[in-house]
Amino acid sequence: MLDACAELLDEGGYEALSTTRVAERAGVAIGSVYQFFPDKRALSQALTRRNVELFVARVGRRFITDDFDGWWAAVDAIIDEYVELHRTVPGFRSLHFGDILDLDAVDAVADSGTVIMGRLRALLFEEFGLVDSEEVDRAILVAMEAGDAVLKLAFRHDPSGTPEILAEARGLVHGYLSRQLRPGAG
Template structure:
């Protein structure tokens, strides 16, 4: 394995000053843009530094390699995704969890269309599954966060069965949405609609009757 892909830790150290935090954000922005433009294989810390307008030493001050930067971008994407879903839950009224599932898929599709690097990292499997931590794959981490939102908002019964159902739903949605974006760079609307129908039908069989 190349030297640039040996480390699991996303950050050598956390930025403690606002100036340093802004510099790290510029690095992450540059990494995300380059992933869309040239892909992971052609990505390098040198190119990230050049795009971000920082010295290469600044990169290594915070990140050991390109994989760690990509990992940090993925973490940021997940945080933004969950935050967007949470804000939507607060601002919109749903008839029940089934409408919330549609909203979750809508946010996922919108981020793929509008957020640099999101589609590459969440649909391209460019680095491997364990982008968010060294134990769980990315979809497992995302499922856990969405599980927490659904439990909080809809009072579903916490159980191992619910954990498994949400994980399977996330995996299934991910697979079908990959197809949607292979068919159409903006996401084939018919396949996106089928993804919603598939997930709603599956979850309805798992916990029918649960509602707000």
């Protein structure tokens, strides 16, 4: 059912999504859909949860297996995984982590995300000698939100992502973090 939901979201967006259409696409009775998902919002939340889990798992694997030369490489790994999922996973580009879903509903995923953010923060602290602070947390949050917005823009009209806008997203995140996290800034 979630695969059918993802396909329909890619085809027509959230407004065109319905539980009836998901049941038809999945080849199941509408009662089966309602057994697990009371409405299209619940379907979208479950799909978003699955996408967040996939993203966190892939970034987590990269953080375990890759040896980053510095925080730039760690940031690039996160961006690369996000871009790859947009390109290859049905429904990923239609649902963004903060759009339809309140991420407080995915506490287990948020905990995994916190582990990844902790690793990224540790790399930032090591690279710049920063101390843990609200300013550093805010800088990372702003960089993530701004990067997400520009990455969405890159995929708005090009399913592969407009290369120039993808480069701008990367430059935006790198530039912002460089300015905010320079020695003495945290």
